[in-house]
Amino acid sequence: MQQIAPDPGPRVLHVTQPVDGGAARVVTDLARAQLAAGLHVTVACPDGGDLAARLRALGADVHPWQATRAPGPSLVGEVRRLRRVVGAVRPDVVHAHSAKAGLAARLAVRGRVATVFQPHAWSFEAVGGPTAALALKWERWGARWASRVVCVSDAERATGVRAGITGQWRVIPNGIDTEHFHPAPVDSVRAGIPLLAEVDPAAPLVVCVGRLCRQKGQDVLLRAWGEVARRVPGARLVLVGDGPEARRLRALAPESVLFAGAVADAVPWYRAADLVVLPSRWEGMALAPLEAMGCGRPVVVTDVDGGRESLPAALAPRCLVPAENPDALAGTVAELLLDPPLRESLGRLGRRHVLSAHDVRHCAEAVAGVYRELITAHAVRPVRAEYRESIHS
Known part of the structure; x- marks a missing residue:
């Protein structure tokens, strides 16, 4: 009797730049929880730092993705390299963290795969003058390629709404590992x-x-x-x-x-x-x-x-x-x-x-709920094949 191979579970591709600070810790915590839940987790990020090593130690697949922290002339090459990663991984969901990864991932995927964008604070708040205006223009335009925008606070969502960014919003407050972060004398x-x-x-x-x-x-x-x-x-x-x-x-x-x-x-x-x-x-x-x-x-x-x-x-x-x-x-x-x-x-x-x-387990479960919602609503697997054809054409 022929045995049917079990479904390996949804494939999630996290994309992150920066590789330090709060965004990196969020990616690490989500990867840990998602691996424990049976998801296939891949992370695209610049290699050579602590983040990539920590993720590999957890059991996640890591694709080195050469990318600078700020946008600039290197963006074209970064998008091209990320498109190749997406084609190789064939994810059910792409989860992009922070402004730079959000920019590159949405340009690489362009809505062909369910995409979660998590700003971790808005890019237009970090700069001033013409650069801020350009960042805001991009966030308004790029929102069309985010299936969901996940904000870590109601205030962050409200800032985006006031700025004229439209999207399918979810507010999921940050969480921490309360067993690791505990009191001591x-x-x-x-x-x-x-x-x-x-x-x-x-x-x-x-x-x-x-x-x-x-x-x-x-x-x-x-x-x-x-x-x-x-x-x-x-x-x-x-x-x-x-x-x-x-x-x-x-x-x-x-x-x-x-x-x-x-x-x-x-x-x-x-x-x-x-x-x-x-x-x-x-x-x-x-x-x-x-x-x-x-x-x-x-x-x-x-x-x-x-x-x-x-x-x-x-x-x-x-x-x-x-x-x-x-x-x-x-x-x-x-x-x-x-x-x-x-x-x-x-x-x-x-x-x-x-x-x-703010227990990280609550945060991870809420994110998993967003993934389930997107995978069901977007019938991602047929779209994934279409996307694979498009990036090789």
């Missing part, structure tokens, strides 16, 4: 971090985790830090991460500011902190505050897209500040550093909130 954690060896164990410690770039607003935090240090003598600030603004930020920083550089796992830094701050200029919904709350630490975030939605209602009055306002930021940070019982209470509230609203 501050004293025991600090003792194991070499950078803090010369720091007074009793010194109030503020930690900011994020790529050192204009978006994350570390320069605003440094402008606020002088007032914090005046009001809270002995306080120290640690910037965790690397990026294009590293040299400029080091030049601005006083001696009470330490630079940890890029780290493979930020958990020890969250646990070592008395307070975690993310002074972003724009976001979709940043992972750092969620991870910090998962570790039971209080957070201060700016009131940008996703900022308010990442906090439980009880935390917003204490922990939310206007963007690009160093005075307000300094006041909030100093007040919390001077009130340990309040920090402890806020940390407990944050942990409970993340457990109930």
